[in-house]
Amino acid sequence: MRTGRALSIAVAAVAVAAGTVAIAPSAQAAGSGNCQLYDACYYYNSNESGAFYGFSRATAITTERFGGGGKGQGMLVKNDAAYVLNRNGFTLRVDYNSSNRCAYACQHIPAWTGTNLNSTLKNNNAAHVWVGNWSS
Known part of the structure; x- marks a missing residue:
């Protein structure tokens, strides 16, 4: 039971980290042709x-x-x-x-x-x- 829960938490952490990596470039992309919130x-x-x-x-x-x-x-x-x-x-x-x-x-x-x-x-x-x- 402990191993299964630990594995679930690890998988969730990797998914969150992967989502953050996937989202970060567009949030940072304030370059030519872009004018985003906070720019x-x-x-x-x-x-x-x-x-x-x-x-x-x-x-x-x-x-x-x-x-x-x-x-x-x-x-x-x-x-x-x-x-x-x-x-x-x-x-x-x-x-x-x-x-x-x-x-x-x-x-x-x-x-x-x-x-x-x-x-x-x-x-x-x-x-x-x-x-x-x-x-x-």
Whole structure:
């Protein structure tokens, strides 16, 4: 009886682990053409239009390219975005420089909102970071 129960628990643990492995890649897939919950979604054009790219973590923007079709498809996200949608519960800060320091210019985008980048950051975006407290 003990061996049968232990075997059942082991099989269940393997099944759960296998399910987690199978699910994790899609949950992490916030790349070109994807804009998922909790992402910072950059759009090539103003007013949430054109090609887009979703970032799932704070980062300096380097070689990522817009996807999802539309104007801007294949263009670099760095220094080419006009609109950012914050699909996260934290305020998103978009920075002019890659250092994430807001040394020259930055723009704060409240949780769960989107906006056109201001005239300093439009086509001059280099990094972003989530700041502040969670807002539901």
